[in-house]
Amino acid sequence: MRILGLSAFYHDSAAVLLEDGRIIAAAQEERFSRIKHDPAFPRRAAAFCVSRAGGPLDAVVYYEKPLLKFERILTTSIAVAPRGFPAFAAALPDWLHHKLWLPGVIEDELIALGCRAVPVHFSGHHEAHAASAFFASPYERAAILTLDGVGEWTTTAFGRGAGNQLELLRGQRFPHSLGLLYSAFTHHCGFRVNSGEYKLMGLAPYGEPRYEETILRHLINLKADGSFRLNLDYFGFLQGEAMTNARFEALFGGPRRTPDAPLTQLQCDLARSIQVVTEEIVLRLARTLHAETGEQNLCLAGGVALNCVANGRLLREGPFQRVWVQPAAGDAGGALGAALAFYHLRHGASRTADGVHDAMQGAFLGSDYSPEEMAAALTERGLPAERLSPDVLHARLAERLEAGDVVGFFQGRAEFGPRALGARSILADARAPEMQRRLNLKIKFRESFRPFAPIVLAEDAAQWFDLTSPSPYMLFTAPVAAAHRRPAASTAKWEERLSAVRSAIPAVTHVDFSARVQTVDHTGNRALHAVLSAFAARTGCPVLVNTSFNVRGEPPVCHPREAVEGFLATEMDALALGPFFVEKRHLAPGQLSSGALPRSFSPD
Amino acid sequence: MVLTPTRRARLQSTLAALGTLLLWWHTGTRAAAILATTAATLTLLAWLTPRLYAPVHQFLERVRHALLAGLTWIVLALLFVVLIIPIRLWRYITGTDPLHLQPDPDAKTFLEPLPPPRSDRFDRQF
16 A cells, blocks of 8 residues: 655645555655755655655545644634734635645645545644654554644644554643744744754753743743643734744843844853753653553654753653654654554554664665766766775775865765754764864854764764663764763853863764764664774774754755765865765866855855 | 746737727727727737737736735735624633633643544544
8 A cells, every 4th residue: 555645834845655554755845945944845755755656656645634723723813813913814825725725736736746646635733743753663552742833733742552553642732832932932042943943952051041930930831740831921923923022022131132143141041941941841741641651662753852852851861761753753754644644543554563673764765866876966067086885985984084074975865854864964073173163164154053963883872972772863862971071161151162172072072061862773874884883993983973964054965966066065075975985185176166156044 | 728928928918908908999088098009019019029028027917916915915804804803802702712821820730631533534634
């Protein structure tokens, strides 16, 4: 049975192909359209998925219930009237134009792709998240927690899964949402909502939780079980204005930071405060869920599940023995969950779980390209490249990384989900003290405070990080092991703390000694494992920096052509494009020009 | 049939010319005559030199878009005033609070039971 799962029209549109329960292909539209978080119908992602199908589709499943969402929008307009007309007038045309007629819209799109018309089905938004978390997990049975901004009405859901069954037990309703609360602070600190939340998380360790009490006293009414109500007097999102309002600004001592204004200690403290509150809510919800279900395993999904600091605490302090987080935890993963929910819950298909291996295949579910296509992309730009055998390529990469080079690493199928996991990555030496600054300012063109994530050989992870279980999807933070830490002054200003060397791997050690770890094993990503092993053999350090192969404002590269452009447009030193290896030091000055116009970035 | 921009421009200008000629024939006024002459000239331009007509077409498209946006806004404003605001007033009078905006400090939990799944739920948009 072939099922196409779709998510669209909010953010991170995606398509997923499921064939007899196995995930054949999954991709976000942004990778093809080059528009970050593209909300449009995932035409190109669906075309890619359909091209991988072994036959005609049997069903299409959309990731939420459009009429329930429309009801929420109308109910909200009524609740805040006579204010809220701008939101009403902004939302209604889109709904009347296409969102209310989704089956027809989807059918037309599929016919345009050359597919025959198939029935269009609908799963609930949180049911899709829950299914993406549980059915793709390694567990035979588990408790399920979904947390996001909002679906139709639900913002948080408790569930339980066993075998091929899944039930949602209790939930919290819009507008009382942990995702929206976090996004309000993202907005107030000058970052883009639904995009900059991870920046706020990265900023938090530079601050102190000075506003934790203020948040708990004025903004939310938090109960012992982790449920809460927002005090909507401080927020503007119901009226369709900004996320926050003048009362919110007055409460936190000033107006919102404009996106291009410098960051101050105030934003650091706000980030830390909301992070602490978020972690407290997640921990309380997890304890309640554990008590209700008695399960030992927890599956997590929804946008808030990408908060790897909260996930790390849950793993270390939470009541569950094991925690698995869907790597595409946001709305893109809803496409996967919708297809899985339909397959198991409607179709009644059985499911096997061995307790160890999940169904995500390392999240390498996206597009791949042949060596011929890669060679063509290099030739197009006149770049001479060596074609190397895997062993020689990995050894050469290790040599260049040890020499301090920054390397673009484009291998195999692209990742599904927001993290670069070693298929469309930039690699660098984590031991170099200046590497974080160099990568941020010269390669990624982004804010200097942003930390980088380490990849580590799975077999050596315990020696370098206090990590209690594998983290193949970079969804848990863990402290750098004490043996590798260096003492650093903690009283310095936050700008001064940026450049302090805090460990033997400073490029990936945050100011609080935490790191967003990805463990790499031999079966999950053979090429990356080989590079790490070769680097460890040369240096004794099995850790490298891994960051997404993109530049600011763009999604990760998808086609080899984009990888070549990214390589030329930044100060990257080398590019490993499939079997091909290019080094800038061997290129003539005329070959170094990208031909692209100077880049300018809108705040993200 | 998908219309190319040139064909669409020709079709629109021709229809506009026919419409204004009809108006002139019907009213016989000088204003209608000027309008019909202008439309006919632009139609000739669209048929003979589409490249010269393109800026005119773009301008007219922008005007059409602005008019439609304005019309949509007016219709939605009317809907908001005659439907949304009265329901809000009625809910205010009856004390209905579907979004739970009023504080409830005595509540022990804000978690609510989720409805049991219906067997036909995948076929429904609600």
